[in-house]
Amino acid sequence: MPEHPVYLDCNATTPLLPAARDAMLEWLDPARPANPGSRTHGYGAAAAKAVQRAREQVAAAAGLPASGVIFTSGATEANNLALLGLAASDAAVKRKHIVSTGIEHHAVLEPLESLAARGFDVTFVQPEASGRVDPSRILDEVRDDTLLVSVMHVNNETGVIQPIEAIADGLGDRPVFLHVDAAQGFCKDPEPLRHDRVDLIAVSGHKLGGPMGIGALLMKKRRFRPPPLVAVQLGGGQERGLRPGTLPTALLVGFGAAAEAAASGTQEWRVACERYRRGILEGLAALPHGVDFNTDPDTALPNCVNVSIRDGADGWLDGEAVLLAWKGLLAASNGSACTSAGTEPSHVLRAHDLSEARVRGAVRLSWCERTPALNWQAVGQAAARLI
Secondary structure, eight states, rough: OSSSSSETTTTTTOOOOHHHHHHHHHHTTTOOOTTTTTSSSSHHHHHHHHHHHHHHHHHHTTOOOOGEEEESSSSHHHHHHHHHHTSSSSGGSSSOOEETTOOOHHHHHHHHHHHHHTTTTEEEEEEOOTOOOOHHHHHHHTTTTEEEOOOBOOTTTTTTBOOOHHHHHHHSSSSSSEEEEEEETTSSSOOOGOOOOEEEEEEEGGTSSSSSEEEEEEOOOOBBBBBOOOOSSSSSOTTHHHHSOOOOOOHHHHHHHHHHHHHHHHHHHHHHHHHHHHHHHHHTTTTOOEEEEEEHHHHHOTEEEEEEEEEESSSSOHHHHHHHHHHTTOBBBBBBBBTTOOOOHHHHHHTTOOOOHHHHHHEEOOOOOOOOOHHHHHHHHHHHHOO
């Protein structure tokens, strides 16, 4: 048994990049107080300069000007600001219809449920068998009173890439805002997010090698005007009045360094992850009775698979039991870490119309360019003991 299990839960959080760690250490020095809002002395000025540098790094990774970056505590807060802030704007007075999908992260679903309770009409489009939503079905639901379309970039449980570019193209010049939760895809699949028809993008530092507790809402101008967001928190006026609170310098410089490193290394990340995926697929195929893929791996980023392991009797091993059997060999997940405290089966896989037994058998494996090799012989033996 290895000294440490191989970490295969990178969709939950990625290991901190050395560049991010090194950047943060400088600003964790007790001799260097760092409130960027302090304007009357050099400590504050130095922190403000570092924060601006981080803003520029994140903006460059997204292909935006620095003014388009609103720092938040992560993608969850960014999604809330985008959805609730837009719904509170004048643009929503006569337009109270929203189109989204049934496979969104809870950071999107729960704000939408809140808006539905306030009188908004929310239409949820379900995915195809591949795990992707059909862009034509999204566009068919857009009405004259539609305020917003909200579709995630990459699904956190399956890794499946959603057709953002096709949706953006189809919206054209209609007065509908397009919001994308890009927590899983930022710096990994950059082109769809650079589409000039995407208005609001939520990103998170710890999904790309940065620290936890920091993220951003990226905003684009259309016809020289940004989306008309209204602040959903008050007190302080930071971040153009949209996100109050002292900016955490150390977290921000770590986020900036990670975004810069990830954006410059996208191709290397993809090649390494594709190589690792080939090993994963070979290893899964060699398990005693094989696996069923819960979505089409060809539609996903190369760093994630979601499978249910066959039990040899026309069923599947329980996912919790599998993860327990693999404890000490690998660390993986059976769903979203953000909701893993509960035992409710995945709403994402249920939306794919899979059987309850197969959903409960699901295991998500996700990796990065630094993930070490796995002992598949030991993994297979551990799974075999459950049969």
